[in-house]
Amino acid sequence: MATWKSRGLRGSALEDMINYTNEIYKSEGLALVQKIPTPITPVNIDRTSRHITLAYFDKKSTVDYIGVVQGIPVCFDAKECAAEIFPLSNVHIHQMEFMRAFEKQAGTAFLIVFFTSKNEAYYIPFSTLSEFWQRMLDGGKKSFSYNELDKSLLINIKNDFMLHYLEQLEIDLKNRYR
Template sequence: MAIRYPNGKKYIPTTTNSVAKPTSLTFSNRGKTLEDELNESNEYYTSRGIAVIHKKPVPIQIVNVRYPARSAAVITEAYFKTASTTDYNGVWHGNYVDFEAKETKNKTSFPLQNIHDHQVEHMSQVHKQGGIAFLIIRFSLLDRYFVVPFKNFIKKWTRMIDGGRKSITLEEIEEMSVEIQPGYHPRLDYLQAITGMVEQSTDERTERQES
């Protein structure tokens, strides 16, 4: 099945990622979360000098610590200092990349209740500054992965705010996203999937500078 960007461009995976063994690939990744798969993919990118992208640390305020031994410490009470923004950020070919990763067991739609207002606001600010903002959504029971550009996602979010449906159907996601075909090295080559978004963002920046 041909995969196309939301702007109509076809997504052609790199040669190294096109070699697939569906049975063993699925078996070898059983039990892994989307976070596990993204962390492994990011390690691959970093080790080969392709990009530097990491999961953002969550700021925590430690309240109580117990010391069962002189060389060991156990945190017994802590809380989040501030609300987190998105899950991952970094740099790729001079472009700032910022995205949220979500999983759902729903087979027919993605519930928007999984996203928070402050996360949408953060991605909106990144997008306005010319950064590459998007979501990676995994339909875990279908073993399907989608890269959703923020500018497409915000339309469905606004629809909900205006009183519309509180989810995005799978059919809508197929139309507005780039589907990632899992591979080996890396497991999720999402950077190849956002190439079209980077080109479009560059064109938009050039147009703003020339106007």
């Protein structure tokens, strides 16, 4: 059983941007995408702050977000990266398996990676993520670099907080059906 220990606000800025964006999409009738909570069992709780300080994951989670965009089922995971190299160890095999199965059911799976040093977020289609993953399995690099990403999939950050990823989803869908 895996153990969870708090590491501060790791990843929370990206999740906050995505959650805010998803609320706007919902209010505008563009999409209904929800954050999937990771099921945990608390072990230690700080009595003064009432924060969980130690917990166990109940089971492996799937991805961070699942929903539907104008009739298209979507699922994605959100990751932050301080460097220009993204370690594939940040994506777990059960997540890859879930996204693969999701795509086999005519859904669209992807990864959003926020490169904090560049203040840039990228939409990474599952097909691209799969290529990087296969390269690793074949004995190649266990990461991918910022420079390997399709620059047309840079996600616009609007008003310093909205991560408008639907534009890149549209590009991905057009590329799939060519």
